[in-house]
Amino acid sequence: MKRSAFRLLGFAALASSSLLLAACDKSNDPQSTADAAVSAEDQSLAEDENATVADLVDAGSPSDAAVNGSPAAEPADLGRVGGSCVTRTYDAATRTLTLDFGTTNCVGPNGVARRGKIVAVFSGPYRQAGSTVTITLVNYFRNDNQHTGTRTITNLGQGSWSLDVQNASITTSAGTHSWASQRVYTRTAGFGTRTIADDEYSVTGQTSGTNRKGVSYTATVQQPLIKKFQAGCARTFVAGTVKVLTSREKELLLNYDPTGTQACDNIATITVNGTTRTIRVGGRL
DSSP, rough: OOSSSOOOOOOOOOOHHHHHHHHHHHHTOOOHHHHHHHHHHHHHHHHHHHHHHHHHHHHHBBTHHHHHOOOOOSHHHHHHHHHHHEEEEEEEETTTTEEEESSSSSOOGOEEEEEEEEEEESSSOTTTTEEEEEEEEEEEEETTEEEEEEEEEEEEETTEEEEEEEEOOOOOOOOTEEEEEEEEEEEEOOTSSSSTTTTTEEEEEEEEEEEETTEEEEEOOOOOOOEEEEETTTTTEEEEEEEEETTTEEEEEEEEEEETTOOOOEEEEEEETTEEEEEEESSSS
């Protein structure tokens, strides 16, 4: 049987004289470069967790939306994405799926600790083109950092979907990152099976927000982000680039595949003014 929907599954001044340009040029300002790096790291983590939340909802979705307590369509996928920590309930009367990680940290796949609830409300048969799922996070934490916001998934047909995120934030000890984003996930593999293990997606879209240092930014996908669900790959994107532009006039390129091999790791690079350094996506958050 073909599983066809909700599969899973981050900135310009002009002057008239050379003197003013020299005075305002921030291309070599270390603080401006650091701000851009923080923006890239923040939006990358946000998109990673956005995808994971959508994966969890997809994996926990009911096999029959009309039946109260209907089991997950593919129970093995929920364990693959959420581990043994999550308790799943489904209320057919309100079409509400609740994934509860409990009130204390539970370490799941990839060493990520979660607690709190993910609540998803389905508009109708979720594999039907045009149907939607609205997701809210209730006291939800990843590695002790609180995540908030509303996420709406819309089935675009042919296994593809859009993800709209509004009023989202991640609160950390270093500050709060807030943002909104729009993404389109186009499925490129895994059409013929129910499991998400063989799924692949090409992701496009943009994000705007304020990083945890209080600097606003926009982030636009330049080369489509590649999401794979094979073992070891699902924790982040394996390829693609994102251009980040901050309000402090700094532009940065985030590259998820610096080796050009689509390796299943969380290694990425950020490049500013021709200088490149390596980061680990979500390594600290």
